[in-house]
Amino acid sequence: MSERIIIRGGRVIDPATKLDTIADVLVEDGRISAVGAGLAAEGAREIDARGLVVAPGFIDLHTHLRDPGLEYKEDIESGTRAAARGGFTTVCAMPNTEPAMDNRSIIEYVLREAAARGHVRVLPIGAVSKGRAGKELAELGDLAAAGCVGFSDDGSPVHDATLMRRALEYASAFDLPIIDHCEEKSLTQDAVMHEGWVSTRLGLRAAPAAAEESLVARDIALAEATGAHVHIAHLSTRGAVDAMRRAKARGVRVTAEVTPHHLTLTDEVVAFGALGGDALLYETNAKVNPPLRSREDVDACVAALADGAIDCIATDHAPHAVIEKECEFDDAAFGISGLETAFGLCMRLVHEGRLTLPALIERLTAGPVRALGLDRHVPGIGALAAGAPADIVLLDPDAEYAVEPERFASKGKNTPLGGVTLKGAVAATIAGGRIVHESGVAVG
Amino acid sequence: MTTMRPLETRAAEAAAPFAAPGAEEGAWRRRHLLDLDDFSVDELDFVMRTTDAMKEVLSREVPRVPALRGTTIVTLFYENSTRTRSSFELAGKVLGADVINVSASGSSVTKGESLVDTVKTLQAVGADVLVMRHNRSGAPYLAARHAHCSVVNAGDGLHAHPTQGLLDLYTMRTSLGDVRGKRVVIVGDVLHSRVARSNMWSLTALGADVTVCGPPTLIPAGLGRDTEGRLPPVRVETDIDRAIEGADVVMTLRMQLERMHGGFVPGAREYSRLYQVNAARLGLAKPGALVLHPGPMNEGVEISHEVAHGLQSHVEEQVQNGVAVRMAVLWLITRGAGAKPARAAARGSL
Numbered sequence: 001m002s003e004r005i006i007i008r009g010g011r012v013i014d015p016a017t018k019l020d021t022i023a024d025v026l027v028e029d030g031r032i033s034a035v036g037a038g039l040a041a042e043g044a045r046e047i048d049a050r051g052l053v054v055a056p057g058f059i060d061l062h063t064h065l066r067d068p069g070l071e072y073k074e075d076i077e078s079g080t081r082a083a084a085r086g087g088f089t090t091v092c093a094m095p096n097t098e099p100a101m102d103n104r105s106i107i108e109y110v111l112r113e114a115a116a117r118g119h120v121r122v123l124p125i126g127a128v129s130k131g132r133a134g135k136e137l138a139e140l141g142d143l144a145a146a147g148c149v150g151f152s153d154d155g156s157p158v159h160d161a162t163l164m165r166r167a168l169e170y171a172s173a174f175d176l177p178i179i180d181h182c183e184e185k186s187l188t189q190d191a192v193m194h195e196g197w198v199s200t201r202l203g204l205r206a207a208p209a210a211a212e213e214s215l216v217a218r219d220i221a222l223a224e225a226t227g228a229h230v231h232i233a234h235l236s237t238r239g240a241v242d243a244m245r246r247a248k249a250r251g252v253r254v255t256a257e258v259t260p261h262h263l264t265l266t267d268e269v270v271a272f273g274a275l276g277g278d279a280l281l282y283e284t285n286a287k288v289n290p291p292l293r294s295r296e297d298v299d300a301c302v303a304a305l306a307d308g309a310i311d312c313i314a315t316d317h318a319p320h321a322v323i324e325k326e327c328e329f330d331d332a333a334f335g336i337s338g339l340e341t342a343f344g345l346c347m348r349l350v351h352e353g354r355l356t357l358p359a360l361i362e363r364l365t366a367g368p369v370r371a372l373g374l375d376r377h378v379p380g381i382g383a384l385a386a387g388a389p390a391d392i393v394l395l396d397p398d399a400e401y402a403v404e405p406e407r408f409a410s411k412g413k414n415t416p417l418g419g420v421t422l423k424g425a426v427a428a429t430i431a432g433g434r435i436v437h438e439s440g441v442a443v444g
Numbered sequence: 445m446t447t448m449r450p451l452e453t454r455a456a457e458a459a460a461p462f463a464a465p466g467a468e469e470g471a472w473r474r475r476h477l478l479d480l481d482d483f484s485v486d487e488l489d490f491v492m493r494t495t496d497a498m499k500e501v502l503s504r505e506v507p508r509v510p511a512l513r514g515t516t517i518v519t520l521f522y523e524n525s526t527r528t529r530s531s532f533e534l535a536g537k538v539l540g541a542d543v544i545n546v547s548a549s550g551s552s553v554t555k556g557e558s559l560v561d562t563v564k565t566l567q568a569v570g571a572d573v574l575v576m577r578h579n580r581s582g583a584p585y586l587a588a589r590h591a592h593c594s595v596v597n598a599g600d601g602l603h604a605h606p607t608q609g610l611l612d613l614y615t616m617r618t619s620l621g622d623v624r625g626k627r628v629v630i631v632g633d634v635l636h637s638r639v640a641r642s643n644m645w646s647l648t649a650l651g652a653d654v655t656v657c658g659p660p661t662l663i664p665a666g667l668g669r670d671t672e673g674r675l676p677p678v679r680v681e682t683d684i685d686r687a688i689e690g691a692d693v694v695m696t697l698r699m700q701l702e703r704m705h706g707g708f709v710p711g712a713r714e715y716s717r718l719y720q721v722n723a724a725r726l727g728l729a730k731p732g733a734l735v736l737h738p739g740p741m742n743e744g745v746e747i748s749h750e751v752a753h754g755l756q757s758h759v760e761e762q763v764q765n766g767v768a769v770r771m772a773v774l775w776l777i778t779r780g781a782g783a784k785p786a787r788a789a790a791r792g793s794l
Binding site: 197201202204205280323327330331 | 478482578585586600602641664667669674675
């Protein structure tokens with residue numbers, strides 16, 4: 001049961017209400033009841049947040065919970081526990097489960113599991129096509145009625161342009177976006193990393209940046225033609241950033257997300273690991289799709305996140321079992337377990353002076369809300385305002401620690417960041433008025 | 445109950461049968477041979493001098509020495525191979541090692557046992573050296589990370605083929621002496637060639653002037669551009685006549701049939717017209733320029749029959765040198781300064 005909680009004396013940063021001040025936050029009945037200085041809260045449980053940042057709970061538009069069907073990689077309980085550790089109070093569950101989340105009964109299963117065992121809010125993303133096969137539209141109306149906040153065949157692009165056009169048109173009746181994994185498959189056959197000098201060095205088959213850029217361009221053209229909303233998943237190249245900028249300037253309904261790893265890691269991590277060095281590692285934990293790109297691409301993504309050409313950060317949390325990564329690089333699964341390192345990794349941008357802390361928090365809270373219009377589904381989400389859900393995160397921006405994958409809550413220990421020191425920690429997470437994660441804060 | 449003799453004693457005894465430069469010179473400190481990308485000039489020179497000693501052994505009336513007696517070498521091949529495998533096997537036998545050949549097919553993941561488990565199994569059986577060929581780039585690196593024993597890369601995917609690079613170097617040095625300043629042209633499917641990749645590292649490390657030549661569809665990304673020393677500094681040329689002019693060495697690469705149907709080139713006819721090393725083109729190179737080919741050759745495609753078997757062809761010599769180079773590698777890996785008493789480590793306190 002939720003209780004009365006008073007969070008005292010933290011630096012409250014809420015981009016949605018343009019707040020950045022030392023204040024208290026009072027939580028009652030699962031909702032925020034007041035934000036202000038010197039709030040009276042007799043009998044409330046007290047959290048001393050002095051020296052910490054208090055912000056709205058993070059919202060991840062792109063989480064692979066793997067449930068149903070792939071519970072050996074992750075399930076709704078472990079995935080949402082990992083989310084809580086990472087400061088996320090809402091995750092959007094991607095539909096590439098087995099079976100795919102392409103019909104109402106599977107969506108209902110996910111929501112039921114989340115209600116019974118979840119630690120944070122789960123908002124489902126429905127499949128665009130039946131079985132994610134890219135042939136026929138799934139019953140998007142029924143999926144919308146069941147609670148889906150968008151549609152995606154993620155893992156695969158919607159490759160057929162006519163199907164994509166129809167999906168955009170049809171989904172616009174429910175005012176929901178199509179979220180596309182942009183990858184021209186005919187350019188990425190057998191590819192396992194980004195094409196560049198690193199792929200030449202390693203002798204690995206590689207995908208050019210143009211594979212992403214050509215499909216982003218197509219999706220923008222279709223969004224412009226239909227007036228419908230397309231959301232670009234895990235954007236990762238400089239050319240795609242340029243296309244986004246031009247499209248937004250024309251008023252096209254296109255939004256985009258970028259992952260923490262595409263903002264901070266380059267393809268060199270595949271060769272030498274995140275700790276660097278000269279020895280070739282063939283780091284399978286850095287094998288991800290879209291692949292880690294060049295320094296120029298990373299810099300373009302950071303600049304676009306800062307200036308708003310990219311709307312928000314999403315983790316693309318993709319947990320896998322150990323044996324799916326401890327194998328030959330070509331055979332390893334794509335994906336990084338990202339929920340528990342997202343904040344610390346993104347804080348690099350803040351510590352390097354490339355993004356302000358309020359801007360980073362915006363891209364993890366109000367940004368995703370705006371991108372998908374989530375406040376239509378959950379009123380008040382992503383804001384620290386009276387009446388909003390009590391989804392709150394306490395952050396210690398200067399705490400340093402080494403990443404220990406074996407201690408992740410996620411079943412997926414697949415991160416290239418093992419042993420890397422991050423600076424910026426999630427001290428506590430409150431979801432719906434319940435403390436779902438705490439470390440290093442005094443809770444009295 | 446037997447006790448292991450100290451390694452120093454064994455090394456001293458074993459050093460007797462030929463005139464190899466002593467391990468005490470310390471130029472070899474490797475436990476594994478994975479690629480040539482980090483070889484120094486001194487190391488390459490040391491391998492070459494060791495190979496000289498092995499050539500001498502091979503020229504004896506009975507080319508057998510007990511240098512590696514008691515050493516178990518396992519060849520683990522996930523890809524078909526005739527020359528590399530038989531060359532390693534013979535190299536091990538000439539030195540008196542026990543050689544066990546293990547074949548595997550397909551990806552370890554789809555076949556059940558993982559590569560890591562296979563490596564651990566062979567090591568437990570008693571392998572001191574694992575000679576490994578794999579169709580996946582980087583597979584020997586994975587094996588080396590999990591192995592106590594030594595791993596020798598006998599070709600991994602598109603990535604590296606270090607012993608081929610060493611035998612090519614040995615062949616060039618036999619005819620040319622020092623390769624510094626010499627013009628080497630590598631012609632053909634560089635994109636899919638682990639041989640080209642390893643050769644580029646060793647040759648540029650020694651100061652050779654290397655040009656790679658082929659259709660742009662078969663040149664790997666970034667090659668020939670300034671990548672701050674992170675790729676070997678070679679020149680890229682798409683016109684074979686310009687590339688070959690004045691060359692000291694012309695190395696042709698195998699053009700696999702499936703690449704021709706894969707859209708990389710329009711077909712064998714046009715490829716051979718544009719990129720075949722034939723007598724007329726060889727005439728543009730320096731008189732007496734060496735012709736090399738890692739084999740197996742597609743005569744009439746990447747190389748004409750007359751050039752393949754002509755006076756300038758050193759293809760058979762490459763194969764012969766392959767045995768000596770692999771003897772040198774096996775010797776250095778197991779007896780050099782970087783060698784570790786693998787079996788003692790694997791057996792723990794036995």
